[in-house]
Amino acid sequence: MNNIDKIFRNKLEHHHADIPDKAWANIEARLNESPKPKNNFFPVGMMLLGLFLVSFGGYLSMNDDHLFGKIPASSSMDNRQQNRMASTTSVIPEVSKEISFSQINLSTENKQIRFLNAEKPVPAVSEAKQRTTTTLYKSPDNSFSQSQAEAESMPSTGMSPERMLIEQTSNNIKTEIFRQHTSEISYLDNALNNNKLKFFRSIRLPSIFAKDKPVKACPFVYDYQNKSVDVYVSHDYSPKQLSANDSELNTHIDMRNQTEKALYSFSAGFRFGYNLSYKWNLHTGFNYSQTNEKFEYIDPESNQTRIIIIKDYVYQNGKIIDSIITQETVTVPGTTKLKVFNKYRSYDIPVLARYTLFANHHLSLSAMAGVYLNVATRQKGMILDLDNKTPVEIYVKEKQDNNLFKTQLGVSGYASFSMAYHLTSNVDFLLEPNVRFQPESLSSNHYAVSQKMNTFGVSTGLRYKF
Amino acid sequence: MSPLIINGRTEKELLKACLQGDRLAQRDIFNMYAGKMMAVCVRYSRHRLEAEDIFQDAFVKVFTHLAEFESTGSFEGWVRRIIINTAIKNNQKKSVSHEEIGLEHYKEDSAGPEVFSLLSEEELIKLISSLPDGYRMVFNLYAIEGYSHKEISELLNIEESTSRSQLLKARRMLQEKVHELYKVAI
Structure with missing residues (x-):
């Protein structure tokens, strides 16, 4: 840096200039347009909330019984301890009341007291805590020195010698506690565990979400959502059953079966759900079904009629003076191939009951059954007539006496096995193998051949719970 | 050194309030x-x-990116860096081509450094x-901010060589301009 630079720096480094008029007003206006600055604490808060939810979810998943009000089995207690806890709770309830939650976390320290002062009578809990602190940190006796020497001989784990000592002492004490079955130890241990149990019971999920509501059905963890909407598409296959009272029509039925082939069919719809009780749900909505078939027929005796027109000219001296037209009709034997895609459409209102067989945090399995109330049916396409030769249309616009098919089918049965995978707390993915029984014949009563269609399908969809 | 207090709040408190969108605190900082x-x-x-323009653009950036300020350093230094970066970007956006000015345009006789000390800040x-x-x-x-040629x-x-060259040319040009100024004044 040369002298010129220094002069400029010294004079201008801390130089102030006049602030332009309305500068702040302009900046403020632009700040109002721009999005608000992010709060530094928001991501931290969200992380803490997420951590809490994960921890809480993990706890609940390990202790599902909490959701149903059962007493959780503590992993840190053996059966003897649990038995002792039950007996202690009934004998000395006043002790449980005296122990605050903050003291529960100090259970290890309280156990240390018993080890270091085993020859002394058991003090009250608060007194015991105080004595532990004094013994370990202020006036170490022989046992402390021995433990300290052991702690110092241990490989380094990054802990301070005091902390290692406490850890080691704690382990020794745990062993000692199970070996010695003094009534005093049981007294403290059970009282503390009892309070811990009370604490976890108090934060059960139903107590948060279901204030005064009765417990509802699946999925159990979201039992406060007692309404749902399903949207689904079912991929169906609908084989056809043809029957006739007259055995002479068997040939016709065979011809029908040969000429009509089932194709991919589908149904789609929506249905509302409501939790009736613990595991029972009622669903109703609207369903559209379309059964597809291919009608293929080759008429071997089909004749083609051709008209031949012959025109003769009359010449005179090399010039045309007149013409004569004659017409002939010729029949040419041949075949006729016909291919038509038939469609059987059905509009229904399902009324279904669903019973939850199994549910956890990820999945629920249900059995569903009920009826489909048919609103209307429509058909379009062709089939062979009873003479086995003539294809006839099955298109039905409205109810007429000579229709081959009905326009309304009454009631059909429905059953399915429903699997709901919980995508989010509100949305489930549905996979539902289903079957639909059609007791009513599709064909009109006056038609000699009865036609029924049962449908087998796999439904996929989404369920939104609210 | 006691912290500077404006309207009863320290810089740290004002910055915290700015993060909450407090306009009064932002105005105080401004x-x-x-x-x-x-x-x-x-x-x-x-x-x-x-x-x-640079001033307003830079201060809008200051308040909209305030969350990125790490309180371990000087806030003034942080604001200054934003101002400088905004000025650099503004300069780069200019569509006008760089002015090519050769040293041959300047006379050999130019003012010495002592002349600059006689000039006011505005000059x-x-x-x-x-x-x-x-x-x-x-x-x-x-010269003023103290950046190295590498940083520049x-x-x-x-x-880096361009930076050195331009600095040299800038100094000579300043000397020439001061020389012309004094010649007129005399």
């Missing part, structure tokens, strides 16, 4: 640094209007503002 930062803007600009700023954009940037960054080359996306 008033605290506006004069000094406007001077920086003026030094980096050819004229006052350009300086005002020095006018001299800087009269420099071509590239020279002005390099001179400001090197990275900031301005130029070669």
